[in-house]
Amino acid sequence: MTTDEMTDAVLVRRAASGDEQAFRELYRAYVRPVYWVAHGLLRDSDDAHDVTQESFIVAWDKLGSLELAGDSLLPWLVTICRFQAANRLRARSRDRARRAPLDDRLPSEVDLEHQVITSELADLILHETESLGELDREIFRLCATEGRDYAAAARELGVTHATVRNRLSRVRHRLRVVVGDFTGS
Amino acid sequence: MSSTNDLPALDPNRIDSMEQQIVTAHRGARTIRRRRVLGITGAAAGVLVLAAVAGPVVSNAGRLPSFGTGTAESGAVSADMPSMPEQFGTEEAPGSGLTDMSGRSVEGSNTAGVESGANGTSVSGAASADGTVGREIITSATAGVRVSDVVGALAQISATAEALGGYVESSDSSSNPSFVDGSSRLPAAPAIDSGYITIRVPADRLSEAQSSLADLGEVTSSSTNRQDVTTQAVDLRARIEATQASVDRLQTLMSQAANVADLLAAETQLADRQATLESYQQQLTALESQVSLSSLTISLTADRPVQAAEPSGFLDGLLAGWNGLVASANGLFIGLGFLLPWLVVVAVVVAVVVTLRRARRRRRGGSL
Known part of the structure; x- marks a missing residue:
């Protein structure tokens, strides 16, 4: 979550309508986690810096069409970062293929689109980032470690999350009623 | 390749410089996007303007220039057109010659725009007794006038004819059912939009009559036809003289008839001759009448109202x-x-x- 009483949703709306300061706040809040994810995928700090930068540029462009599912922008940023990292990996492999065709450090046959970070790294990142809500943590994990698409993951989890939330709130309500009866209020 | 347990550190300076570059890139992209939108909008607007201009030009270029007003648009208000040759069918025999002439006359309501432009003056036929002093000429003229009020113009022309010492020979007016003023909301009263009138005026006053038309409205066409009938007149007179002489002789014969048979024979011949004489005399009278009173046929059309009638009311x-x-x-x-x-x-x-x-x-x- 970002500081101040500003929620991410408000900042996103503002940034989409042209407020530069709002975007800068989002950037400050999430530049580190995004960098960590980029580094986790690319293993090279220069590439990771470039990819982080590109991710935020692209993110700013796409803010207008974003429907934020949870409370945090991070999971969405992570999906963009993954996409940019995949491009970078592809370019890297093309370069290597041209320069040193016999290099045995060529990347494996794993589909570059679905490079993911390990779940340990994901846990570490979540630990270091200011506490995300439950829904957002789940979406983050799905996107970062399983390479899922943000909208699909959010929808899926949102449904589950909403059901969980509703159940919880119903429980809370019943408790209140009970307590109320008990205390006579 | 092994994942570390420490997350890589991010240099604060790097954070700042990245932020700056991101902002700069975004601003640049936004300017490009705005310029593109403006460009497209400008192009679209340009196309629309071009279309708006080209539309009327294209549709006008295909249309023929239209002069639809109903009258024979000869377009030439005669002023200096060459005069018609003066002789007209003078070779024919008087009898047929006369019908020929009447056939060519422009009386009645169905001749307009006889395309024989001539000058407006008319030579007065001095119908002398022996036919040798002046030529005898039948003048007939036509004209087309565009007026704002057909009925009123007809009345004015009649008055003019009478003032000049002539008379109205025939007139009629009609309205075109398709011509209804669409912008007015009165029940469709068909406007009189055309009329014909033929007047006879003394030959020497024909030009006055023709110039008076200019006061009625726009004269769109005008023509004059002159026919020299001197030979026919002379011929007729000669025949009349001869037949008259023959009648006189027969009458003398009858008074001197010796017997009934001769009397009867003379009387039959006399009757025949007298019939012929009368016929010739009628022909001559008609001819002389045509010479002395020229005819002028005017075709009137109503002025089409200007399209942009001022709107009278909100609706x-x-x-x-x-x-x-x-x-x-x-x-x-x-x-x-x-x-x-x-x-x-x-x-x-x-x-x-x-x-x-x-x-x-x-x-x-x-x-x-």
Whole structure:
């Protein structure tokens, strides 16, 4: 979550309508986690810096069409970062293929689109980032470690999350009623 | 390749410089996007303006110039056209010659625009007794006039004819049912929009009559036809003289008839001769009448009202505005249709350029 009483949703709306300061706040809040994810995928700090930068540029462009599912922008940023990292990996492999065709450090046959970070790294990142809500943590994990698409993951989890939330709130309500009866209020 | 347990550190300076670059890139992208939108809007607006201009031009170029007013649009108000040859069918025998002449006369209501322009003056036929002093000429003229009020013009022409010492020979007026003033909301009272009138005026006053037409409205056509009938007149007179002499002789014969048989024979012949004489005399009278009173046939058409009748009231204004909008929109669509082939060509060229540029960019971006 970002500081101040500003929620991410408000900042996103503002940034989409042209407020530069709002975007800068989002950037400050999430530049580190995004960098960590980029580094986790690319293993090279220069590439990771470039990819982080590109991710935020692209993110700013796409803010207008974003429907934020949870409370945090991070999971969405992570999906963009993954996409940019995949491009970078592809370019890297093309370069290597041209320069040193016999290099045995060529990347494996794993589909570059679905490079993911390990779940340990994901846990570490979540630990270091200011506490995300439950829904957002789940979406983050799905996107970062399983390479899922943000909208699909959010929808899926949102449904589950909403059901969980509703159940919880119903429980809370019943408790209140009970307590109320008990205390006579 | 092994994942560390420490997360890589991010240099604060790096954070700042990245932030700056992100902002700069975003601003640049936004400017590019705005310029593109402006460009497209400008192009679209340009196309619409072009269409709006081209529409009317294109639709006008296809239309023939139309002079539809109903009268024979000869267009030439005669002023200096060459005069007609003066002899007309003078070779024919008097009998047939006369019918011929009457056939060619312009009396009645169905002749307009006889295309034989001549000058407006008429030579007065001095019908002398022996036919040797002046020529005897039948003058007939036609004219077409555009007036604002057909009925009123007809009345005025009649008055003029009488004032000049002539009379109205025939007149009629008609209205065209398709010509109804669409902008007025009165029940469709068909306006009198055309009329014919033939007047006879003394030959020496024909030109006055013709020039008086200019006071009625716009004279759109005018022609004069002159026919020299001196020979026919002379011929007729000669025959009359001869027949008269024959009648006189027969009458003398009858008074001196010796017996009944001779008397009867003379009487039969006399009757026959007298009939012939009367016929010739009638012909001569008619001829002389035509010579002394020229005929002028005028075709009147009503002035079409100006299209832009001032709207009288809100509904009229609304209707006028709506019609104007529809007309402009129509013109715009015509123009767009006209421009469409060009736009297709331009679009194809632009698409090719854009795809080439994108391919080049992708190739360049990939090999970073």
